């Protein structure tokens with residue numbers, strides 16, 4: 001056979017690097033994970049099931065539930081706020097096909113949590129692992145028009161079909177980024193302040209940076225995104241979530257990031273910190289090494305007391321597979337580094353705060369019910385719930 005006149009030719013770097021990354025991701029997906037240890041503690045093998053008792057709390061306790069990935073729920077004084085959970089785990093190849101939410105996976109993921117009572121949904125950016133299950137929330141039990149949603153313009157435009165004045169949500173609000181609390185979508189006992197932030201690259205290889213599904217969607221769309229990869233990033237927001245007492249005083253401040261950002265692109269203003277320091281930072285761990293000073297800037301600037309190391313597990317595999325850190329970006333050594341940097345970055349003026357329900361009795365060795373934890377941090381297992389007291393001394 002005659003050789004093609006076009007062969008050999010140089011394949012541009014722009015083409016072969018993404019192809020190699022794709023092959024590597026698929027290869028990693030079929031390799032079973034091994035045991036992972038953080039601070040000498042074994043990470044449980046599988047996600048755990050929520051227990052309705054996790055949410056049976058008194059009014060001076062806040063329950064923080066980890067749904068997995070960027071998804072969290074906060075129960076406070078009888079109300080429930082969620083940071084949009086994602087359970088469909090479409091897989092790397094599934095990202096490019098016409099794949100919608102997996103309703104069975106969502107039902108299983110929210111089981112025994114107050115998901116159907118949620119009054120407010122926060123979304124930090126529009127990527128698939130933050131926004132793609134939202135169209136199925138009503139089918140999964142969220143009562144129509146009960147919840148408001150705070151998200152960037154791109155996310156609201158992508159989800160326009162299920163936004164007000166249609167049936168799924170009570171209100172929708174795009175953050176202004178002026179350090180002001182949201183006004184239209186509120187929830188009793190909570191104050192939410194959006195903070196302009198950034199999204200570090202998803203992967204860096206050979207000095208080249210890759211961020212999936214970049215860009216914005218500037219007009220309301222008549223149809224929902226057809227493929228997971230069609231969920232566009234938009235602008236990235238972090239949130240301050242203040243839990244208020246009956247006099248509207250802040251008793252617990254949570255700082256939530258669902259994407260990595262260094263202090264160059266993200267901060268909490270001095271005027272906000274004068275009101276209250278950060279008690280709990282909900283972190284996004286994968287990619288922290290792509291920026292200069294995360295998590296240190298949060299520890300230092302916020303005088304942060306405690307860190308929940310979120311978004312760490314691989315969401316390219318089904319949720320009931322063996323847990324392992326996000327493929328290619330995170331591993332045992334980086335998880336340990338992140339935990340060490342929390343401890344070393346903690347300000348001496350930070351408030352001492354730790355969960356009430358993570359004693360050795362609550363978390364027997366090898367029971368596989370709690371993630372590893374240190375003095376100022378925990379690595380949450382999907383399905384795990386943390387109780388924090390809001391009174392002095394707790």
Ligand SMILES: [Zn+2]
Pocket residue numbers: 125127199259
């Ligand atoms: Zn993202």
